[in-house]
Amino acid sequence: MTDEKVLVSRAKDGDTEAFAEIVSLYQKAVYNSALYIAKNREDAEDIAQEVFLKLWRTLGSYREDASLKTWVARLTKNCALDYIRDRNKKSTSSLTDEDDGGENDVADEDISSNPEKSFEREERIKAVRKAVENLPGPIRETLILREFHDMSYAEIASALGISEGTVKSRVSRGREQVKEFLKNGNFL
């Protein structure tokens, strides 16, 4: 058994320490995907927390024929859906905040909480975010799984229910588009 499988089987038996190790393995990937969905850190953190609570609750039904990565990716998708559904409910009930994405966008935000990051670096990171946000949905979703969840083409195909060929072409085109965007802004 791999280390991860050992962790999963211990967590299934209710071992919270083992579960904490699993969370540590995946938290960065999940949080970063959530950032692209919520576009602000507070909501991204909420989404990511929900993902791991769901993971805890559903471990019992997790069969190890799918990789844990794929499982986590599906749960992330699930929680993102819930989040967007809630957000849309809220935004239809108040007419004023039709576009609340503007000021809170992570892509527009100062990253001054990390003073050692240079200005150029901040600008570069913002540009990457903007570029990814500008991608058509399916391409963005696929590219995020490749770049942030470090999933293989096969794993992404299984998580999204699409063919590996489609994954390959989306990843390739997504990278091409992000590259062009960054080149236009002299970031690459």
Added chain:
Amino acid sequence: MENKICERVADLLSEYIDGGLDAKDAEFVRAHIENCAECRKAYGELLALEKLFDEAAEEVPEGFLSSVMERVAKEKQIADRKKKHPFVFSRKVGGFAIAAAVMLTVVASPLITSVLKNNVGGETDMEYVSSPEMAADDYLAGDRASPAEKNDGLYNAEAEVSFDGVKDVVESVKEEPYYGVDFGKYYTANMSDGRVGRVLLEDRGNATLEIDGESGSYSYEIMGGEIVLSDENGKLNFYLSYGDSISFNQVDG
């Protein structure tokens, strides 16, 4: 110029940096970029881009792990109590509501509402009992058939589909939710020749049409019962109408 070869290399580069190519293709790419300055540059840019993606990934906020674990500990406590006193926590499935308040704030045509009915949600007082919500979770986690597949989500369409002037018959059309920066809906048409066409309609008006892995970006508008997809230069208009069936029809732009 080795234009054709460079094009082929450009197609393979992304997979090359992911280490996904077989030995023969990988060697072909490696040998070519050694000798072709232009492709070597494209390769270098792609590697630089990967570094940028790494750089752009943020660390989780401080205290993230401990707040997750606090909530997990609480749930575990409840579950343990439930094990000891199986009758204390009664199974109560409530709020079996239809979550139709979702998305597409656009036009609430009867056609759209009928599609939205597939989003069956629900709540339970305990997450450990089986509930419609858990079933939905299981579905998303790949465990069960889509709730949508059990009712109206799967259309047995007798629609005709026409892409690039070639007509085909749609065997079935499936509608499913989609997440992204926008909320959206995916419509998948399975055609009789085995090809699959998918249209994604995102909340803010972006549409993506995919057929056999090829895709195009469009904007869309809902007009009456029809959804009109058009691309930037107006050359292609697809319209998607749905009722008992969904059809994709290409019309002149």
